Amino acid sequence: xKGKPLVSIVSAGLSKFGKLEGLYAREIFAEAAKEAFDxxxxxxxxxxxxxxxxxxxxxxYEHQGHTGATVADWAGLLHIPATRTETACxxxxxxxxxxxxxxxxxxxxxxxxxxxxxxxxRTTSEVTEFLxxxxxxxxxxxxxxxxxxxxxxxxxxxxxxxxxxxEQLAMVAVKNHHNGFLNPKAxxxxxxxxxxxxxxxxxxxxxxxYDCSLITDGGSCIIITKPEIAKKYTDMPIQIIGSxxxxxxxxxxxxxxxxxxxxAKIAARQAYEMAELRPEHVDIAEVHDCFTxxxxxxxxxxxxxxxxxxxxxxxxxxxxxxxxxxxxxxGGLKSKGHPVGATxxxxxxxxxxxxxxQAEKRQVKDAKIGLAHNVGGSGATATVHIFRKE
Amino acid sequence: xxxxxxxxIEQFYKHISQGKLMGGKCKKCGKIHLPPRPLxxxxxxxxxxxxxxxxxxxxxxxxxxxxxxxxxxxxxPYAVGIIQLENDLKIPGMIKEVAPEQIKIGMELTIxxxxxxxxxxxxxxPRYYFKPA
Numbered sequence: 131x132k133g134k135p136l137v138s139i140v141s142a143g144l145s146k147f148g149k150l151e152g153l154y155a156r157e158i159f160a161e162a163a164k165e166a167f168d169x170x171x172x173x174x175x176x177x178x179x180x181x182x183x184x185x186x187x188x189x190x191y192e193h194q195g196h197t198g199a200t201v202a203d204w205a206g207l208l209h210i211p212a213t214r215t216e217t218a219c220x221x222x223x224x225x226x227x228x229x230x231x232x233x234x235x236x237x238x239x240x241x242x243x244x245x246x247x248x249x250x251x252r253t254t255s256e257v258t259e260f261l262x263x264x265x266x267x268x269x270x271x272x273x274x275x276x277x278x279x280x281x282x283x284x285x286x287x288x289x290x291x292x293x294x295x296x297e298q299l300a301m302v303a304v305k306n307h308h309n310g311f312l313n314p315k316a317x318x319x320x321x322x323x324x325x326x327x328x329x330x331x332x333x334x335x336x337x338x339x340y341d342c343s344l345i346t347d348g349g350s351c352i353i354i355t356k357p358e359i360a361k362k363y364t365d366m367p368i369q370i371i372g373s374x375x376x377x378x379x380x381x382x383x384x385x386x387x388x389x390x391x392x393x394a395k396i397a398a399r400q401a402y403e404m405a406e407l408r409p410e411h412v413d414i415a416e417v418h419d420c421f422t423x424x425x426x427x428x429x430x431x432x433x434x435x436x437x438x439x440x441x442x443x444x445x446x447x448x449x450x451x452x453x454x455x456x457x458x459x460x461g462g463l464k465s466k467g468h469p470v471g472a473t474x475x476x477x478x479x480x481x482x483x484x485x486x487x488q489a490e491k492r493q494v495k496d497a498k499i500g501l502a503h504n505v506g507g508s509g510a511t512a513t514v515h516i517f518r519k520e
Numbered sequence: 521x522x523x524x525x526x527x528x529i530e531q532f533y534k535h536i537s538q539g540k541l542m543g544g545k546c547k548k549c550g551k552i553h554l555p556p557r558p559l560x561x562x563x564x565x566x567x568x569x570x571x572x573x574x575x576x577x578x579x580x581x582x583x584x585x586x587x588x589x590x591x592x593x594x595x596x597p598y599a600v601g602i603i604q605l606e607n608d609l610k611i612p613g614m615i616k617e618v619a620p621e622q623i624k625i626g627m628e629l630t631i632x633x634x635x636x637x638x639x640x641x642x643x644x645x646p647r648y649y650f651k652p653a
Contacts, residue, residue, distance in 0.1 A: 256590070259590065268529050268643070268645070270612055273612060273613045273614055274588060274592040274600060279600060282583035283582065283612075286582055286583055287580065287625075290625050332586045336583075337583075382602070
């Protein structure tokens with residue numbers, strides 16, 4: 131498969147991200163599906179789409195499990211096989227990979243993959259509890275370690291080992307808020323100053339409010355096909371040429387490193403090898419910035435800089451919208467928002483927009499290779515996908 | 521009787537209630553698991569023996585939690601960290617009996633054991649915590 135397209139993306143959809151009051155997850159997913167159908171008039175959803183994989187993390191939010199069948203029905207795709215994938219915040223990264231496998235199996239020519247989460251109707255304390263379920267219960271949750279707490283443990287270790295600063299963490303937030311300011315679908319479309327980010331209230335020291343991604347409602351989807359039939363549906367298909375996924379200990383305390391995510395490194399290596407590309411070939415990337423430290427560690431795990439240099443990379447400005455390697459042009463989880471189950475395919479949606487030159491005010495010129503890095507929990511799952519303009 | 525006890529998380533917490541930090545040592549390859557596991561992830565053996573781990577270590581990282589789930593919210597702000605024990609083992613837990621600003625990576629901590637649990641629901645595990653040596 132080296133360097134060859136695994137599948138092609140022929141369409142993509144994203145709901146508005148934000149506080150979607152009065153809407154239920156299935157209704158939000160339908161909004162994303164509708165956009166994907168409208169973008170691709172040559173596709174007859176009922177006739178052509180043969181399977182659906184949907185990422186969804188928690189049934190606690192709406193007291194609703196069995197998400198596959200539920201959202202397939204509300205998207206007008208009743209009776210197709212529909213399966214939920216759950217790998218915490220990487221749930222739709224895993225849905226995308228499952229969809230790639232379904233197409234490669236030869237059994238399905240056209241597959242929809244996506245994700246959805248409805249979170250904002252719950253209190254912050256409840257959401258904190260639900261998110262923590264993605265971490266180890268008997269040793270992490272049981273001892274009061276929250277989800278921001280786990281990333282804070284990594285941040286403290288990274289600062290101690292490499293001299294990464296709270297200012298560098300805040301620079302990730304400032305950068306991503308600038309990009310989100312330009313994205314009409316972002317949850318928080320506003321600029322944030324370094325001073326404001328640094329003086330925001332502490333959530334889990336050294337992480338402050340502006341180091342944390344948003345509690346957001348949203349849905350996302352993309353439609354993938356066999357590469358050889360993609361042109362039947364669109365003039366601008368985007369190829370997926372690399373796909374990697376790996377796992378790690380659920381308990382962070384069992385891992386050798388507290389300053390990098392081995393699962394992300396393995397997934398990245400698989401994806402680069404499959405694509406026959408190196409990190410320096412990547413033009414744009416969506417990096418899983420659930421917390422600012424996660425983007426810095428992501429740079430290192432993806433090979434965008436050396437181990438320990440992530441803080442200095444953001445400081446250099448190279449990952450800004452006008453830099454050498456723009457990261458999180460969508461605003462990232464930080465500003466666009468992080469409806470956990472929807473995040474993986476929302477990243478793929480942004481790469482699709484950029485590579486098809488539909489990203490409007492935040493369009494990066496001449497981008498040909500994109501990468502999406504989606505992390506589950508504190509790093510027990512990671513998926514990496516590499517995309518290429520035809 | 522602990523030699524016959526199952527090598528489970530439930531049993532780990534029973535040992536905590538007795539004031540002991542106990543790991544499971546694989547009889548085949550010698551790897552020590554903390555918490556114990558019923559299957560060795562290195563050699564797939566199911567034969568273990570209990571080994572007592574010194575309840576002290578060095579702090580490798582920490583954070584101060586300000587926003588917590590409902591059951592912990594009243595305790596905020598509180599410190600949690602991961603300590604490095606003997607035999608390359610690590611364990612997470614709360615850090616108590618020290619002011620947050622006094623907490624430093626590398627400091628020596630000992631493990632204190634709470635021998636009873638206050639809840640009647642699952643899980644009825646006692647807690648341990650770290651305090652300055």
